[in-house]
Amino acid sequence: MTFFMNSGICGIRRCFGLTPSPAKESSETDGEDRLGLTGEPDGEADGDSKADTPEIPTSVDNTPQCLNKALEGLSSRWRNWWIRGILSFTMISGFFLIIYLGPVMLIIVVMTVQIKCFQEIITIGYRVYHSYDLPWFRTLSWYFLICVNYFFYGETVADYFGVLVQKEEPLQFLVRYHRFISFTLYLAGFCMFVLSLVKKHYRLQFYMFAWTHVTLLIVVTQSHLVIQNLFEGMIWFIVPISIVICNDIMAYLFGFFFGRTPLIKLSPKKTWEGFIGGFLSTVVFGFIFAYLLAQYQYFVCPVEYDSETNRFAVECQPSELFVMQEYRLPAALQNVLRWVMKMYPFQIHSVALSTFASLIGPFGGFFASGFKRAFKIKDFANTIPGHGGIMDRFDCQYLMATFVHVYIASFIRGPNPSKVLQQVLVLQPEQQLSIFNTLRSHLQDKGILPPPRPEAQ
């Protein structure tokens, strides 16, 4: 993540920003076919002097007064260190507090983060394309966000709250025609876009349209994957996020103390020592953390909606993943150590998750760094003092969320039972009966149900 880049650069101010040029009419007015925002192949540092990104006003300092006072005496480098440290600690504690408050709070937090990330990226798009003066566009971007969120949340609600939905009549109608309603809403936005095309600003408008859609694709789909992971069991939410945070911090620390060989031209502050040290320490951390969390039902059980008490319940019989088992060490080690390892199978999965977070996760960070360099911004926003925007902190998480979701779907669980039940309840009665009979004979074969009595009809 950009943790490293920022702290390294804090003393150095790379002058990416060019002096903002006077507001230039968009390139449609000149008869050329070329896009005014193209980086000339031979231009200086990926820039052009025509249309450029004004520097984000970084002089706005969000640091609270009390912190400023407490750190007056230190030099600016250490001061920044402390600010970042304190904020990191605050964020991590906040994270644990929210976990304690339960799944509902987590979902709300995920939603809030998603909206904030979306807003940050869209704001950058406006700034890049000077399209603030196209008023429809802000409305349309937010409208598309609402549509896509409606679609995804509707699917989630229909899956996980099946029983509740069956009870309420308007909800049932909404669920049955959910796709159609979502599609209609999206189409309305699409038609509004087409009707809002203004003669001189076609290209800008198409760019903003595409920008909005790519942002939606990245931000919204993956926040919903996060929520689906959450419903699988809070451990599938907490452990990946903690692993990514740990990898960040560990790679930074290793790089700070031992760093020597640069890793990639894109992020000059990253080093191979940090990378490898981060990898090993993350695997160990993940292993231990998974062991700690797998003992509690609160984390391990899928989140269910209890329709009687109208609450979320996290109680269940833990699956075999979370039941301590004995593993024999491979023969070579066995002669040396003669231990019998008792651990949860989940810890082995956590090794896979840690490996991914350490090896592939940083690519998300490089992507975000490249993005910031391409559009000449230092940070996505200024929400968190010393750290930049929310997007800065969450850029690595997105790849991780998708990976965990795919991992669960491929290796851990089969289809979601409540979703299957949903589908069965929507079928025609004759089909339901035939499924019922098939299922009954299957269960009788397996011995779960008593065999049919001789006088069966």
Place this chain on the structure above:
Amino acid sequence: MTVDLVQISNCVTRKPIPGLDTYCPSQRDPHRNNFCFHHIYILQILGSWTQMFQIMTYWSIRRPLLKCITDAYSFNFITFYIMFGGFFLCTSVIYKNDRFLPPLQVLCVQIKCFHEIITIGYSVYHSYHLPWFRTLSWYFLLCVNYFFYGETVTDYFFTLVQREEPLRILSKYHRFISFALYLTGFCMFVLSLVKKHYRLQFYMFGWTHVTLLIIVTQSHLIIHNLFEGMIWFIVPISCVICNDIMAYMFGFFFGRTPLIKLSPKKTWEGFIGGFFATVVFGILLSYVMAGYRCFVCPVEFNSDSNSFTVDCEPSELFQLQDYSLPAALESLTGWVRVRMYPFQIHSIALSAFASIVGPFGGFFASGFKRAFKIKDFANTIPGHGGIMDRFDCQYLMATFVNVYIASFIRGPNPTKVIQQLMALRLDQQLHIFNSLKAHLTEKGLLPANEEVA
């Protein structure tokens, strides 16, 4: 494409042959299978020869055609649709069971559209000299197609997949494999970022992804519609084509009031005339098609004979029913009742969508061409531009039909539900069994004295 005399003689002597029943006159007459007679074989030969002839003619006269007919827009317009219609008819309709090529055709169109849009992106951003980018764009196309085709294959060819061991493993870990492939592309992109070209590269990355989103997802929706029954593939596409042609005709003869600043040639008269003409055409076409089982039945893959079959009991949508006309129409036409298929009512909805919302897809493409100052997407078809020019309205239509089917026509596929049930754990199966039993008992479908587990 062989003619099997034994099969023809079997048809004539009314011996039912598995997989070929469609082509034999059935005992039940309301579904006029007269067209699907043993003459079909002769038509097949004719069809394939015509098809080859068309392709050869097209490629040989393409260049001189381009030179001399670039002005006569209307001539090209009609010729294109005749050509397309012929091609389409020959390859989609008159086919022997074991070959089912429309998905391949859709794939070809998709690849060509993708290629056209990406080429525009290259020329806009002058990024031809970033060689990685062409590779990466095609690689992403491959990944996304692999993902979608894998899902389709797993759904529709379930028994075949379960039999073959490598296919079974591929389908079990399909999402993981697709994600790993995509991630590789993503990492290659990040590693390929070059210092002076960041912005260009990000633009091309975004451009590629939006194009994939628009084109690939919707071509797969088309294929899903196709598997639902060929009528769900043919009727929407024909409605859009008809709307195009009719709106053009009405605009040509009666056009006066401009419709939208974006496309100055479109007129309100064309729009409204096209709307009514399309609705009527939709009703007639669906009436003609709903009689034949080969169009109406879902396409199934028969794992015993390793071929596609379109044989089934048509659902109530495709059975003639009596409707009494509302009083207004009754006084107008003098008919009291009318016999039609319920599907025709759905076709009105499809035609209405194609006429009213479909053009927005066309306006979107026009706006896109103006924004990037291109006259046509490409020069593939002389006088018409690229494939994308002709298919721009189809995409919205494909998504609409898919959503329409999912919402109003069919529920989930029972076979698929059973598969998912069998994949669950035993305790989850028991839980579902009990919930289902409670539900069915409540509805009165099960006697109340069933044994409790």
